[in-house]
Amino acid sequence: MSRKIKLIWDFRGPAALKTAEHHVKHLKEFIAIEGTALNITGHQQINDMFSIAFMVVEEHEMISVRDTLKPHRGEVYEP
Template identity: 50%
Template sequence: MNRKIKLLWDFRGEDASETAKHHTNHLKEFATLEKLPFYEIDIKEKNPMLVSAFIVVDEMDMKIYRDALKPHRGEVF
């Protein structure tokens, strides 16, 4: 069974929420242009000054996303 990986990009500051939302647009564009599968793209707010944009992908596709998009961190979903 293939594991799912959540790749995350952290944004800090007063505009963190808007920046993270905007970043999700780029994640969707990349996946569409490259014809890569994904499960979910969204944001996660830890507090108003720290918001993460994320994408959930299959482990076998993770390296393509990682190498092209340079996430700040990843975790098993």
């Protein structure tokens, strides 16, 4: 079974939450166009000045998606 990798984009500042929410729309568009194996995206507010957007991919897709979308970081996804 392939591991799942959570690719993460960090957003900081007073508009961080809105920016993360908007970024998720673009991630969903990418999934629809590229046909990635998974359709897991989302955003999370860490605090008033820091939010993240994320996308989960299969490990074998990670390098190509990473090189195309340039996330800030990644971690093993554990739902």
